[in-house]
Amino acid sequence: MSWQPNRRSDNTLQQQIVQWITANVERGDWAAGTKLPTQRQLAMQFDVNRSTVQQALEELKAMGILEAKVGSGVYVTHNSWHALIQQTQPNWQTYIETSIHKPNYHTIQLINEYEQRKDVIRLGTGELAPSLLPTEQIEASLRELSFQPKALGYSSPQGNDQLRKAICKYVQKRGIPAEPQNVCIVSGALQALQLIAVGLLEQGSIVFQEPTSYLNSVHPFQSVGMQMISIERDVQLAQTLAQRKRKKQAVFYAIPTLHNPTGHVWTTREKEQLYEACQASRIPIVEDDVYHELLFEEASPPLKAMDNSGQVLYIGSVSKTLSPGLRIGWLIGPTTVIERLADIKMQTDYGSSAISQEIVLHWLQSGKYEKHLAGLRQQLQERADFTEQLLKEKFTDVANWSKPRGGFYIWLKFHEPLVDKDFFMKLLQRQVLINPGYIYDPQDHQHIRLSYAYATYEELQEGVQILHECAVEAIGRKSK
Structure with missing residues (x-):
């Protein structure tokens, strides 16, 4: 080990020492777990003050490349390669967190993810069913x-x-x-x-x-x-x-x-x-x-x-x-x-x-467009009537709603504020996806946007049944 820093370099002695040790780790010459010479030995080898070596080692510890073991010495860390990757690559997480565009709420991210799955009953989707296209x-x-x-x-x-x-x-x-x-x-x-x-x-x-x-x-x-x-x-x-x-x-x-x-x-x-x-x-x-x-x-x-x-x-x-x-x-x-x-x-x-x-x-x-619209409105009307009948059979004791006048949705309001993240996740665990009211108003824990436009009639029936079971369960927990 005959290397010494160049005193004519634009980089400081400390910077050169940091770079040299880092290069040894990158090449694999100093593998994870390698014990470094003492500060005194390094100072003598580099022909620098011991304080310069100490500052360089402290910097390498902060970078996660080296670690000190009390009473034993300084070693190359076992995650040194990961630390080096972080030093050589852009910190993308910082870029992400400081970017201009706000991320979706986690609930909406989950909605976007689970809407792509075929095994999920989509009771909140703002989209026409494939059969209606x-x-x-x-x-x-x-x-x-x-x-x-x-x-x-x-x-x-x-x-x-x-x-x-x-x-x-x-x-x-x-x-x-x-x-x-x-x-x-x-x-x-x-x-x-x-x-x-x-x-x-x-x-x-x-x-x-x-x-x-x-x-x-x-x-x-x-x-x-x-x-x-x-x-x-x-x-x-x-x-x-x-x-x-x-x-x-x-x-x-x-x-x-x-x-x-x-x-x-x-x-x-x-x-x-x-x-x-x-x-x-x-x-x-x-x-x-x-x-x-x-x-x-x-x-x-x-x-x-x-x-x-x-x-x-x-x-x-x-x-x-x-x-x-x-x-x-x-x-x-x-x-x-x-x-x-x-x-x-x-x-x-x-x-x-x-x-x-x-x-x-x-x-x-x-x-063709206006002809298509006439047929589409009729089909959506039938779906709305079917879904409202399901609600009348099961939900009159726990929720209320207005008769849909068109579009895709029924704005279902539970008598109690039970629509929270936990309620959303329990439904998701049972393969039912809803759009909870709190994504449209952060203070709203009583509504869900119930869509009759996407799920099949069989899925609507099954999904509304599961929704009712989860609602009754949530109401029971709140009453205890």
């Missing part, structure tokens, strides 16, 4: 379509021109006047929210929402520094908005038709009151209207239909009605806003799938 008709559409070479390339920033024209014609039936320049094709409603968050709002802006909200289960606004403020829609709404907004930028996120997760449908007057209250404080409204086509009754006009000043940003999508895999939605708003968001979209994904856009265009122009 028009798979054969979409396959037939692909055979009917004739693609031009340009259609297989990147689309324009705002999306396929013909599709935007078709969407304008389609939303006119909802009372929404729009031109193609007012439309941006997005990869689902969630991307629309993400674009709004990063493209229109400054950090620290306020996003008003109802106390129970889908936005609490995802983080498009929270992850870029927005303040989420839950607010009741009451007679004092205009005054409350003005007080809470102060001088900050703000938007109001609303799902007036078949609210997610409660299934509530606003009256025309409720829509007017929100619009007027936000107009008084010059607060834009983000209207998420992805469920309205699944309403079992005739829908009243959306907020966007009463908008004569460009105050409402309107979101639509085929993910809940035709296929989530197509990843096609749309955002309607003032031209300057749409151009801004389209520019950001091109910077993130260079446009939604051109083939998916062609499929949706074909379905809108051919009338």
Whole structure:
């Protein structure tokens, strides 16, 4: 062992000693458990002060490469290789923990994981069952379509021109006047929210929402520094908005038709009151209207239909009605806003799938889409009636609910606050997956979002039975 540090090096003597010992461990010359010479011996060999050796060894101990055994000496640790890997690789955990985007709640991570398993009964899923998807008709559409070479390339920033024209014609039936320049094709409603968050709002802006909200289960606004403020829609709404907004930028996120997760449908007057209250404080409204086509009754006009000043940003999508895999939605708003968001979209994904856009265009122009919707609503109505009958047979003593008016969900409320993480996990152990109320409102331990849209009739029957058994068991534990 004849090595000595170079006194002309830019590195300090201590740094060179640390590097030399580390290199010996990396090469395997000093295996795990190897005992090092004493500090005095090393100081003599390196021709340095003993304090320099001591400081180098302390640094190596802190790195986890060396360890001291009282009364015995200093040794290479048994996990030295792992410690060296940590020293040579980026600390990815630090990168993860300090990144901008917030992680999902653990419950939602489990939901996302278990939704991929075939042995789980999915009682909370916000998705159509495979049997409800028009798979054969979409396959037939692909055979009917004739693609031009340009259609297989990147689309324009705002999306396929013909599709935007078709969407304008389609939303006119909802009372929404729009031109193609007012439309941006997005990869689902969630991307629309993400674009709004990063493209229109400054950090620290306020996003008003109802106390129970889908936005609490995802983080498009929270992850870029927005303040989420839950607010009741009451007679004092205009005054409350003005007080809470102060001088900050703000938007109001609303799902007036078949609210997610409660299934509530606003009256025309409720829509007017929100619009007027936000107009008084010059607060834009983000209207998420992805469920309205699944309403079992005739829908009243959306907020966007009463908008004569460009105050409402309107979101639509085929993910809940035709296929989530197509990843096609749309955002309607003032031209300057749409151009801004389209520019950001091109910077993130260079446009939604051109083939998916062609499929949706074909379905809108051919009338297949509205024909499909009529049949889908009927099937969902039958599923809702079936599930509600199961609830009437088993749950009247332990919970209550409102008759579903469309969409996918029944907002089931237990008489007691038993819906916690433990309740969720006990159901999961029995292969039943629910969406508990606390992912939409952290203080809500009485509700679950019960979906009748995904599970088979047999699974609905079995799942509701297991849900009842777990609820009765939880109530029994609480009463002791």
